[in-house]
Amino acid sequence: MLVSSRARRRRGAIGAAVTAATTLIIGLTATPALAAAAGPESGTTYYVSVDGAPSADGRSASSAFRTIQQCADRAQPGDTCLIGSGTYRETVTPPRSGTAADPIVFRAAPGATVVVSGAERLSGFAPVLQKDLDRIAATDPYAAESLFSRAVADRKIFSVAADLGSAGAEAQVFTDGAMDIEASYPFPGTDLLDPVVERAQAGSADATIVDPALTRPAGYWDGARALTSYWYITTTGTVASSAVGSVTLTSAPVCVHKVVPTDTWYRLSGKIGELGHPGSYFYDAQAKRLYVYSDDNPNRHRIEAKARDLAFDLTTASNVTVEGIGLFASTIRTGDASTGVTLDGIDGRYLSHYWDVTRGTTNCGENVTRGVADTGIVLKGTGNTIRNSHLQYSAGNGVSLGGHGNTAVDNTISDVDYAGTYAAAVAVQGHSQTVTHNTMQRSGRSGINLQWNGVAGTTAGPDRIAFNDISGYATLSLDTAAIYSCCSARMEGTRIDHNVLHDPNPRAGGVYPFGMSGIYADNGMSDLQIDNNVGWGNPEGTVELNGLGSGSHDNAVYNNTGGMTLFYVREPGQSTGTKIYNNIGPIKGIDRATEGGLVLSNNLTDGDPLFVDAAAHDYRLQPGSPARNAAIPLPGVNDGSTDPVPSLGAFPYGAPAWEAGARR
Known part of the structure; x- marks a missing residue:
């Protein structure tokens, strides 16, 4: 099967309604669970407990700090704040950074359930x-x-x-x-x-x-x-x-x-x-x-x-690790100069909230973009990572990647963008970002909103978007995709590959679900490599190219399964340099498409590809498939087949099937 068993189990476990039992992370014992520090940190371990004393020195479980901020104020590079079970109603703002070799660590104690809450009781x-x-x-x-x-x-x-x-x-x-x-x-x-x-x-x-x-x-x-x-x-x-x-x-x-x-x-x-x-x-x-x-x-x-936006304010901090911490009605934000921040095992609920999307403008502007850059877990700067985390419920994003060289890996993100703007499970801005092995479910618009913005003083590089399982997108919006990018930007060779993109959930009634696809390069996006992706349930197919604007140039669309749609790439010069090779599935708009300059070759657009079990979404190839021995060889793209010539589609014949989604 194409979607990992872990992702399938996690999908079944995530509640669909806002009334899901989030109480599990809030109804905590008042008795802190504190134990010896785990991990290789070389500095001092300080202890934090909701039952701590205001005058405590934090150096033992019996003399624990009462707040995480007390520990942050004391911690030096290499030190660890070991936090006992409870709900901490505060914004933690470290006054200093760690170092690359000796980060400052905020960690839940072994067996503890820790929540930093932005809400106050009434x-x-x-x-x-x-x-x-x-x-x-x-x-x-x-x-x-x-x-x-x-x-x-x-x-x-x-x-x-x-x-x-x-x-x-x-x-x-x-x-x-x-x-x-x-x-x-x-x-x-x-x-x-x-x-x-x-x-x-x-x-x-x-x-x-x-x-x-x-x-x-x-x-x-x-x-x-x-x-x-x-x-x-x-x-x-x-x-x-x-x-x-x-x-x-x-x-x-x-x-x-x-x-x-x-x-x-x-x-x-x-x-x-x-x-x-x-x-x-x-x-x-x-x-x-x-x-x-x-x-x-x-x-x-x-x-x-809700009384506070932030659980951890890391806008002036670097080389800080936050591990095993729950967030409620609050989030974490780094700054433009932050580096080396690692968020690991975060369990976040209701990360960001807003409803006002007018913002006093008279055109689209902030109305479609409110929340894209500043909601959800916000990682700016460079070299920062969020991993192994479970994020659920946000008016805006689950994660926002700004700056450059930041990473989101092995996260499960669901029920985001309930305000219905251009926010996403993961909003990718800046450049050279990595988004891999995430499971994303139920978003008002897209799973990944992929933009490109230069960062002063840096050399632009490609993003990598790979091995993500994205479903249930477009619940509040149309003209979108599981992975959406716009408008008129050169993407520096950004690669979108090995993603499973399926089952959007557009609102019943109203307009036809226009533009509903797995990957949508909208309004003149260029210099993208889109390869080895699989999609189903998408009205416009797995891949959609729209050349309106500056044209859809120099894109490489290789070995995808699930069909595609070509928009506004039919006039001279609208799609020069774009190559569409080795794909399986019908192609809408294929007539006259080559007049725009793109090249189509070795695509299986009709007939039965003889998948192993298409009804169960197993798109490996049967022995008699016409997609075998039929592809243009593309090193690094369609390697791995046991045949002398590579296969069409996302699964080389005879090679182990790859899996998408969070791996834990």
Whole structure:
């Protein structure tokens, strides 16, 4: 089989909904598990415990520091902070770096479950009574007859004074480790990567959403926040006026500049009247009060709100190792000068959160790119690594690689980009980055968003994207791919190889899933080598080239299985230097493609390739396959066959089948 058994087991183990049991990493024992330091570190081992004393020196388990920051303040190159079980509500900022030979190490003690949390607990919730409803209705009369008023009558609404910031939509609230959802219409449910949606209907004007399902009274939605999504554009705005059956925004959705009937889906929030569903909340930013819907007293549960973005702030640190640590409602970030940072065995949940994707612009700009460079685990600088980690839930990325020469390897990343922007499981920027042997599942847009940016003072080099298993992408976006790259850049020989790319999950209804492919070089990408990739379930095939823009030049597309689509490569000069050799599967747009300058040769585009078991996605070749002894020999690409001439497709006949995905 092509996908590793480890990846298959991990896929089955990952919860699909935001309500998955994240409590496993939060419900920790208060008794720290501390043991002797493990590893080759030559310096001093310091101890940290949630039961430590403020005046402790950290030199023994019985005199442990109470916070990780206390240990960070003391640690010198070569020292280790050994951390006992518990939840540490802090941002750790090391004041100094380690060295390449003697890093500073932050490590969970053997057998310990350690979480660094960006959330703070809330308590003292009181039931919302009729007198409270009357007070609210005095300034918001629509609250008097609403889902909220009915829930108040049923004793399902509770509130507490809380300062969660000035932007109500940006607040993040949790109950027993699972993220609550802001009160909205339609209520999306608790899985934001598979939300319930409403679509604008026929007759919409440029800035008006017309939908008979909008049954609230005229004026109800005035001033509400509107999230709209169309094709690959998600944006937020404000409702200027509303009537039964329609809402009109202050301006048309950015980028699209109109509401597109049946294809634009929307969500409206910012009205307390919509607070009437289990798992939901409403935050009044002006009154600094949080309201939650709960079937019983919320004081019996762990209610938390996000208070900090970072668990570890490594923006001025180098040669630091963080090992075996859990993150909750927070993340880790390095800086432009960071080097030698290693993140190993990180178990991160709810890494980044945001909803505002308008950002005050009038064109695409930050609306599609918000969160691409600064969310998820952010590795800038050079020579930094994240490995063997499990990352789940983020409005933005799972991992962002900036700078150059950084690595993401053997990670499992799922349920990311629930804000539906150009974020990804792994956002690759800068150059010379390595992304290999990762399993990525369920992303609002792409598994890997591959860009190229020069880094001052460095010589550009190729990225390597290989042996990744990516599935369940495009849940909120179209015109995308498991591995997506854009626009009009020369990629310095970047190689995308031996990836398994399958089963996108575009939203039902609306536009045709345009551009849905395994690997998409969009709008004039050049100097890519795309070889030995396998895909299934992709409407546009395993590989898609779009020459619009500066043209799709000097690309090498070799030995892929699963077909491809060629866009805008048919006019003279649009695809010079591109070679498409030894692939298996139908090629859409093959007619006139050579007029653009590309060369097609030795591809099996029709007939039965005689795979071992295509239904089970085993794309090795049977003995009688016409793909045997049929390829142009390409050293380093299609070596390994036991035949005298190499095979077409991603699996050389007779060679051991390669596997993709995280190896642990």
